[in-house]
Amino acid sequence: MNKLALYCRIGFEKELAAEISEKAGDLGIYGFARVAENSGYVIFECYQENEADRLAQEIPFQQLIFARQMIVVSDLLTALPPDDRIRPIIAQYQQHNDNLNLKLSTELWVETADTNEAKALSTFCRKFTVPLRQQLKKCGFLNFREVNGNGVTLHILFLANDSCYVGYSYNNNHAPHFMGIPRLKFPSDAPSRSTLKLEEAILTFLGEKEEKQRMNDQVKAVDLGACPGGWTYQLVKRGMFVYAVDHGKIAPSLMETGRVDHCPEDGFKFQPPKRTKIDWLVCDMVEQPARITALMTKWLIHAWCKETIFNLKLPMKKRYQEVRSCLQKLSDDLNKQGLTHRIQAKHLFHDREEITVHVLITSVYRQKSEG
Numbered sequence: 001m002n003k004l005a006l007y008c009r010i011g012f013e014k015e016l017a018a019e020i021s022e023k024a025g026d027l028g029i030y031g032f033a034r035v036a037e038n039s040g041y042v043i044f045e046c047y048q049e050n051e052a053d054r055l056a057q058e059i060p061f062q063q064l065i066f067a068r069q070m071i072v073v074s075d076l077l078t079a080l081p082p083d084d085r086i087r088p089i090i091a092q093y094q095q096h097n098d099n100l101n102l103k104l105s106t107e108l109w110v111e112t113a114d115t116n117e118a119k120a121l122s123t124f125c126r127k128f129t130v131p132l133r134q135q136l137k138k139c140g141f142l143n144f145r146e147v148n149g150n151g152v153t154l155h156i157l158f159l160a161n162d163s164c165y166v167g168y169s170y171n172n173n174h175a176p177h178f179m180g181i182p183r184l185k186f187p188s189d190a191p192s193r194s195t196l197k198l199e200e201a202i203l204t205f206l207g208e209k210e211e212k213q214r215m216n217d218q219v220k221a222v223d224l225g226a227c228p229g230g231w232t233y234q235l236v237k238r239g240m241f242v243y244a245v246d247h248g249k250i251a252p253s254l255m256e257t258g259r260v261d262h263c264p265e266d267g268f269k270f271q272p273p274k275r276t277k278i279d280w281l282v283c284d285m286v287e288q289p290a291r292i293t294a295l296m297t298k299w300l301i302h303a304w305c306k307e308t309i310f311n312l313k314l315p316m317k318k319r320y321q322e323v324r325s326c327l328q329k330l331s332d333d334l335n336k337q338g339l340t341h342r343i344q345a346k347h348l349f350h351d352r353e354e355i356t357v358h359v360l361i362t363s364v365y366r367q368k369s370e371g
C-alpha cells in the first residue's frame, strides 16, 4: 500500500495535490499526485513502499487545509465480480496485515467521493457494508476495542460498483466522520444557513473540552460582518455576549436574547468598546484575503482579542499559494510581536469558495523596550 487517497470538495483537487506534495516533501517523502478534475479526491503515489503509511501517521491531519480525509490505499481494484466483491477486498487486507496490523481495526466505512455521480453509489455502499463487515469480523478484523485512539478505521472508496480502493486511516490522525463530512442539522431558529459554517469550525478546531472552557457565559465576542446573524447565533447559543458589527439588519430574535449589541459600523474601523475585555473575534466579511488577514493580525497584535475564527475568500487562481502566503504572513507578524500562537485552517464542508481559519494566542513574550 504505497498510495494516499485524500478526499476534498469537487473542484479543489489541484489545491489538495499541491498541498500534499509539499507536506510529503517536507518529510523527505517523494511521489506524485494523480489529479482527475472534479473527481472529489486525489491519489498521492509514493515512490517507496510503506511511505504512504508514514505520511498517514506523520502529517498531522489537522494541518491539511484542503483534505477532508486521508487514507492509505493499495492499487485500484477493478473488474470486481458482481457475485463476489468481498473476497478480493479481504484478500487485500490479509496481504498487508503482517506489516500493518490491520487487526487493530475498529470501524468500517464504505465510501464514495462527494460528487453527484459517485453519490449514486451510496445505496449500494450502504447495502454492501453489512455483509463485508460480517466477513471482515470472521477473518479477525474489526474486533479491536480502541484505547487512547490507537486503532485504525478500514475504508473502501468505491469509484464504480466494480472498482474500489481498499485502505485504512489512523483513528488518531483522521477526520472522525464518514466521508470526512460532519453531519450537522440546521437549527430552525437560526437566521441564516452560514450558521453551520461557524458550528463546523468550532467542532473542527476546538473540540468539546476547549469549547466549554473558552466559549461560555463569561466570554464576550465581536462578530464583524454579522448580519443577518447566523454566526452571532452560534456564539449566543453558547452563552456569550456579542457585539454584532454590520450596517445590515440583524435578526430580531437575536436582539430579544439581550445578549447582542448591534453596532451598525464599518468592520474595518470598529474597535472594542473601552474597558471591555473581548476574548473572541469572528469575521465573515467577504473581502480580499490579504485585507482580512491584516485586520485579524491587527486585532491580535493590539490584544483586542485572544482568539479568532474567520473566513478567507479564495481567489480565482493560485488559490493554495494565496492561502499559504496569507497564513505565513499572519504567523510571521505574530512572531515578530512575540506572540506564540496556534493557526489551523480548513476548507470545511460548509465552505464553498473560502476557507476557515482559527488563530489562538497561546502566550506573549514581548521584549521590554530599553529605557
Ligand SMILES: C[S@@+](CC[C@H](N)C(=O)[O-])C[C@H]1O[C@@H](n2cnc3c(N)ncnc32)[C@H](O)[C@@H]1O
Binding pocket: 191, 192, 193, 194, 195, 224, 225, 226, 227, 228, 229, 230, 231, 232, 245, 246, 247, 248, 265, 266, 267, 268, 284, 285, 286
Ligand atoms: C456573508 S455575510 C455574513 C453572514 C453572517 N456571518 C451570518 O451568518 O448570518 C457578510 C456580511 O458582511 C457585511 N459586511 C461587508 N463589508 C462590511 C464592512 N466593511 N463592515 C461591516 N460589515 C460588512 C455585509 O453587510 C454582510 O451582511
